[in-house]
Amino acid sequence: MMENTTPMIRLTDVDICFYVQENGFISMKEFFLNPGKYKLLQKSFVLKNINLQINKGECFALLGKNGSGKSTLLRALSGIITPDKGKIELFGAVAPLLGLGVGLEPELTGLENINLSCALMGMTKAEIRKTLPEIIEFSELGEAVNWQVKRYSTGMMSRLSFSIAIVMQPEILLIDEVLSVGDLGFQHKCLKKVMEIKEKGATIIFVSHNFDEVSNMCTRAALVNHGTVEFIGTVEEVGERYHKLFEN
Amino acid sequence: MPKTILLNPGFRNAVLSLAVKTIKLRYKNSFLGLFWSMLNPLFFLSIIVVVFKHVNHIENFALYALSGLIFWNFISASILQVLTSFIDNAPILKSINLHPLSFPLSAMLAAIFNLLLSLIPFFIIMFFLGYKIDYSFLAFFPYLIITAVFVLGLGMFFGTINVYFRDIQLLWTTIIPAFFYFTPIAYTPELVPEAQRFLLKLNPFYYFIESFHDIFFRSKFPSWENLGISALLASISIVLGYAAFNKYRKGFISNI
Numbered sequence: 001m002m003e004n005t006t007p008m009i010r011l012t013d014v015d016i017c018f019y020v021q022e023n024g025f026i027s028m029k030e031f032f033l034n035p036g037k038y039k040l041l042q043k044s045f046v047l048k049n050i051n052l053q054i055n056k057g058e059c060f061a062l063l064g065k066n067g068s069g070k071s072t073l074l075r076a077l078s079g080i081i082t083p084d085k086g087k088i089e090l091f092g093a094v095a096p097l098l099g100l101g102v103g104l105e106p107e108l109t110g111l112e113n114i115n116l117s118c119a120l121m122g123m124t125k126a127e128i129r130k131t132l133p134e135i136i137e138f139s140e141l142g143e144a145v146n147w148q149v150k151r152y153s154t155g156m157m158s159r160l161s162f163s164i165a166i167v168m169q170p171e172i173l174l175i176d177e178v179l180s181v182g183d184l185g186f187q188h189k190c191l192k193k194v195m196e197i198k199e200k201g202a203t204i205i206f207v208s209h210n211f212d213e214v215s216n217m218c219t220r221a222a223l224v225n226h227g228t229v230e231f232i233g234t235v236e237e238v239g240e241r242y243h244k245l246f247e248n
Numbered sequence: 249m250p251k252t253i254l255l256n257p258g259f260r261n262a263v264l265s266l267a268v269k270t271i272k273l274r275y276k277n278s279f280l281g282l283f284w285s286m287l288n289p290l291f292f293l294s295i296i297v298v299v300f301k302h303v304n305h306i307e308n309f310a311l312y313a314l315s316g317l318i319f320w321n322f323i324s325a326s327i328l329q330v331l332t333s334f335i336d337n338a339p340i341l342k343s344i345n346l347h348p349l350s351f352p353l354s355a356m357l358a359a360i361f362n363l364l365l366s367l368i369p370f371f372i373i374m375f376f377l378g379y380k381i382d383y384s385f386l387a388f389f390p391y392l393i394i395t396a397v398f399v400l401g402l403g404m405f406f407g408t409i410n411v412y413f414r415d416i417q418l419l420w421t422t423i424i425p426a427f428f429y430f431t432p433i434a435y436t437p438e439l440v441p442e443a444q445r446f447l448l449k450l451n452p453f454y455y456f457i458e459s460f461h462d463i464f465f466r467s468k469f470p471s472w473e474n475l476g477i478s479a480l481l482a483s484i485s486i487v488l489g490y491a492a493f494n495k496y497r498k499g500f501i502s503n504i
Contacts, residue, residue, distance in 0.1 A: 019499030021412040041412070041499050079345040081501055098343040105269055107276050119265035120344050122258035 007091060008172055008203040009054040009077065014086035016047040016069075016076055046072045047227045050086070054220075059204040061214040061235060063242040064224035070207045073224065074098055074174045077205065092171030092203070099176065100161040106150035110141055110160055113149055117164045131167050138193075139163035140186070155183055162190055166197070173197060173204045191217075211239055253347050262346055266337075266354035271361055285366045289317045290373075296434045306436055308465070311377040315464035316433035316457050318363075318370055323399055323456065324424050326359035330403025331420060334411050338504040348497055352407060356400045360392070374464065382467040391463065391470065394482045395456050401485030408492045411503050431457050452481050 019041035047069045054060045062070045075081045076088060078096035103120050104113050114135050118128045136145050139159045149157060173194065194217075198204055208214050214221065214235060221238035223231040231241055253259050296313045306312060333351035334341065341348055371379075410416035431453045432440075440448060448454050455478045459470035470478075 018502035019496075020502055021499070041496070075343075075501070080341075080343070082498070094345075096343070096345065099339070102339045102343045105273065107273055108269065112272070116265050116269055119261045120340060120346055122262060122346070124257045124261050 006056040007053050007089075008056045008058070009052070009091070009205070010087075010089040011050050011052040012087045012089075014047060014050040014076070014083045014088060015045065016050075016072055016081060017043045017084045018046050019043060045227055047076070050229055052222060052229060052232070054203060054205065056091075056203055057198070057201050058220060059198055059206060059218040061218040061221035061238070062205065062207045062224055063211075063214065063221055063238055065245060068224045069227045070224050071098070071176055074176050074205065074207060077172075078174055090172060093168070094172045094174065095165060095168045095170030096174045097162070097165045097176060098174065100158050100165070102161075104149055104157060104161060107148060109148055110139075110145040110152070111136075113160065114145075114164055117161070121164075121168070123168075135163045135167050138167070155186065159186055162186075166190075166193055169200075170197070171202050173202055175204065176207045177209065211242070215239060253349060259347060259350065263350045263354045263357065266350060267357035267361065270354065270358035274358075274362070285362060286369055289314070289321050289370075292317055300434050304436055304439060306438075308378050311374060311379055312436065312461065312465045313434065314370070314374060314377060315379075315461055316431075318367070319395075319457060319460040320428065320431065320433050320453075322359065322363045323395065323453065324428070326356060326363075326396075326399050327403045327406075328417070328420060328424075329355040329359055330400060331407040331410055332417055333403070334407050334500060335414075335417075335504060341504060342501055348500060349493070352400060352404045352493075356396055356403070359399075360396055363392075379464060380467050384463050384467055384469045387459075387469050388463050391456075391459055391475075391478070394475075394478050398452075398456065398478070398482040398485045401482065401487070401489030404489035404493045405485070408489075408496050411500055412496070427451065427453060432461075433457060455481065 021041055050073070062073065064070050072081065074096065075098065076083055077090070078094055078098065080096075103117050105116065108116065114132060115128055118131070118135075123131075139145070139162075141156060141160060144152065144156060149160070152160070175194070194204065204217075206214060206218055218235050221233070221235045222229050223238050223241050225245065231238060293310065293314050296317070297310050300313075301309055304312075330352045333355040334348065336355075337351045340346060341351070375381075406416050406420065428434075430448070430451050432448060437445060437448055437458070455474045459474045459478060462468050462470045462474070
């Protein structure tokens with residue numbers, strides 16, 4: 001396949017900090033008694049000086065240990081976190097799949113949950129009405145779509161949320177270790193759907209600890225370690241370095 | 249900035265859907281649904297009437313107490329709901345790109361809807377207790393909006409601090425009964441000696457509750473003084489609440 005080099009995502013000198021309140025009530029007292037002297041929140045770097053370009057049609061993997069900042073990077077790309085410094089440029093609509101099942105309300109029915117989740121993703125009523133049949137069909141829930149979600153099995157729940165997340169026809173898809181859901185049949189279907197979206201020219205960023213999955217799907221990857229991008233290269237090169245991290 | 253987001257149809261639909269969810273959850277699994285949101289004030293009403301009837305020498309004390317209680321319950325409960333809305337929605341806050349302003353707004357909206365719904369049966373009881381509906385009732389809806397703005401600002405202010413210091417919500421639930429006795433609900437302001445009556449007016453809730461007393465008990469328009477002070481309090485509250493929220497929301501994700 002010809003590599004297209006139109007950028008879809010570009011990060012320039014991006015810093016992301018967490019603002020943490022560490023000292024509890026004592027510091028609150030200090031804070032109010034000495035106005036201006038103390039800061040309420042301490043700043044700590046989660047990602048520092050990130051430079052990254054991902055091109056149109058690429059399937060890009062992020063590898064790294066737990067807590068290295070991969071999920072924060074995806075959150076920044078999806079707009080949940082704004083960077084403290086630097087620039088994030090996105091050249092298309094983003095669909096984040098960070099944590100499936102978020103926002104699902106066990107007491108409500110599947111159908112009510114589809115409406116709710118779509119609304120939370122920013123869709124209007126008309127848009128939801130249009131995509132509703134497609135979501136229901138893809139989820140293969142059938143009759144169960146009218147059940148309360150608390151009666152669903154874990155797999156059914158994941159199917160529901162995956163179907164909701166995928167329906168937007170995104171140009172950029174962010175996937176955070178969520179593909180290993182449902183039974184084998186549905187996993188396969190999800191992967192197929194992701195590939196289908198990729199075929200249509202979408203860009204995919206993929207976080208997973210399952211290296212086999214990553215190397216099957218992706219061509220390029222980045223190694224994230226201690227909040228910086230240590231290395232960018234082919235999946236094989238990055239995988240090798242990733243495995244080295246755990247050697248000693 | 250808040251103006252542009254409030255006009256965004258996707259954002260408005262999200263706020264509305266969250267509010268509808270809250271309401272649905274509240275009534276879904278309870279058989280007696282609405283009855284529960286009435287039971288608490290009615291229970292309190294009977295206590296207050298029994299205990300305080302002989303202290304308050306006013307005609308129709310039960311209506312006075314009920315009209316105060318309904319709105320006291322609304323104010324105190326909705327502040328807590330707005331206050332905890334960020335924490336209640338932590339998973340959504342962390343993984344869906346939705347402006348966090350939607351959480352307090354939807355909590356407030358659900359509380360208003362809940363109040364309006366419970367007002368239907370309460371009206372029947374109030375008429376039964378001798379409420380005479382009058383033109384002054386027209387003041388109710390504008391006043392409800394002023395009250396909601398006040399509650400929203402206060403809830404957002406403390407809700408923002410609460411993300412960093414969870415003690416705030418405990419503190420609030422501890423303090424609120426004290427405010428209940430500080431506000432003329434179980435007694436009339438006239439019962440407080442003239443010389444100390446100014447103390448009552450230090451309590452911001454005084455102006456709101458007294459205005460609702462005016463509308464539903466005295467069947468007259470709230471005084472200009474109370475209206476003016478309520479509107480001023482609401483403006484201060486929403487400005488402070490939004491400023492605190494806007495300044496400290498960047499740390500929400502790392503602390504929730």
